Amino acid sequence: MRDVLAPVAEALLRQARLDADAVIRAAERDAAQTIEDARRQAREIVAAAREQGEAEAEAYSAAVRARSARQARGMELAARREALEELRRRAGVAVQALRDDPCYPRLVKRLGELAREAGGDDLVVREHPDGGVVAEGRGRRVDCSLEALANRAVDALGAEVERLWAP
């Protein structure tokens, strides 16, 4: 009986082995594919991380560069502003020296005329304690003090002030 079934058992066994081999091969293929996928994914993750790291490093160094560039530029601009303020101060000092000039009374008279020309004949002109004149009337005022004139002279220089720091 057993001998009779032997070929069947053998066939079944062979088929089972074939099936098992196929399953094993499929599993191996799957495993290889999974490993390959995982490796590719890992490579992609590493590449993305590297790219992100590089971008972050670049952003950081750009920020540092930007900060130092701004600092350098700030120092240069501050020096220019100081030069302009110094010019304004010197103009103020220089204009004060006019008070010792023999022509100063004539200058005061002329400034008075100028002020009334601009603001009207009804303005009352008086001398400013720091030199020059101020003309005042109802609702109107014309400031021709020496300090104001010096400031206006510096303001009127326009682009010429750039000669202070031009190479």
Next chain:
Amino acid sequence: MTVWAPVEYTDVAELRGPLVMVRGTRGVGWDEYASIELETGERRHGLVLEADHDLAVVQVFEGTAGIRAEGTRVTFAGRPMRIPVGPGWLGRVCDGGGRPLDGGPPVAGAADAAVNGFPLNPTLREPPSEPVLTGISAIDLLTTLVRGQKIAVFSAAGLPHLKLAAQIAAQAGAGGEPFTVVFAAIGLTHADAATVRDRLEERSAAGELTLLLNLADDPVIERILTPRLALTIAEHLAFTVGRHVLAVLADMTSYCEALREVSAARGEIPARRAYPGYLYSDLASLYERCGRVRGRPGSLTVLPVLSMPAGDITHPVPDLTGYITEGQILLTRNVSAYPHIDPLSSLSRMMRAGAGPGRTRPEHVDLAAQIIAALSRARQARELAELVGESALSAVDRRHLALAEAFEHRLLAQRGDELRSLGETFDRAWDVVSMLPRRELTMLSSEALDAGYREER
């Protein structure tokens, strides 16, 4: 009136909101520039809004807080407001009124110009042409900026429109020709302003940028001045110095709110949402200052950036801006990746004048049209997939969905500090269209497809 003996008017009749009424004035005209000196010696600036007999109404840019009627002196310049113009502005950072914030001296220039601009002779205008490349794929490929064009960026609260504006300002160029950016920041918070400054530092240090910063806590009325200063500086650099200039105005909604505030203080009849009835012509007087002039080498491109209150595109500010500008770049929350540009709602009406053979790439316009058409079909397919499920879609529809996906990840998504060359943008664009079978790409010529289509996809 002389420069040496200016008349100061001391009879301030009334202070109302941002307005000062001065009595006893003589020969003062509308739109004249005024200088207001306070008792403390502080100096503010303003414009004459109305002049009637001896009464002048002055709008003070810095506001009237702290001004007393007594002891305040107002001087009129005898002409509309002018500012010095020239290359002295390059590399400078100033406030919304043009005063230095960078520690330097006041900006000086060999010439000066009226801030309201000078209407350009229409017969001397040249139509926009040649591109301004921003290094942002979605803009360069689909809504190319053209030199001399005005194109707006529409955004909603919470979207990074400032980051985008700063990125455009930092990266934009005209293919190696001298290029300059004038960035007017209107009503920005300190944090936003600091971000913009940091992003633009490199360009500023290179002497290619002027930054005007009107901050959120700066006087509201000064916001009316800021875009005008920016455009005046830009016009001179473009049409006299001969550079290609991009003027970025962000955020124009803050500007319009300032205009509304002044209008309300003047007691004008309000129009839509209390904005003044002249909002359209006022915006046009700014945007229309862009262009190119015959016989001059430079160009002025204007990029207003505006946030739509409550995301409402029918709000008067985006609505009227849309009437004037030649296209828009719309940011949307529906696109998850920065720069959040909605390709199907964005359009550059001048694109054909700036893209194509001899300018960017021969296939540029067709490729952009093909991508837009494919994205449009992908949107329809997605809507269909929501009803019947993706598996029920045709193979071609599924390819379109894959294209939309690839478009967003491969082409549109971009880092805020990433400058993409035109070559790289086109490389990515061909990758994206190659998601579709070649027979579907009906808008592209066979020569273009032979050169660019990637079969292996």
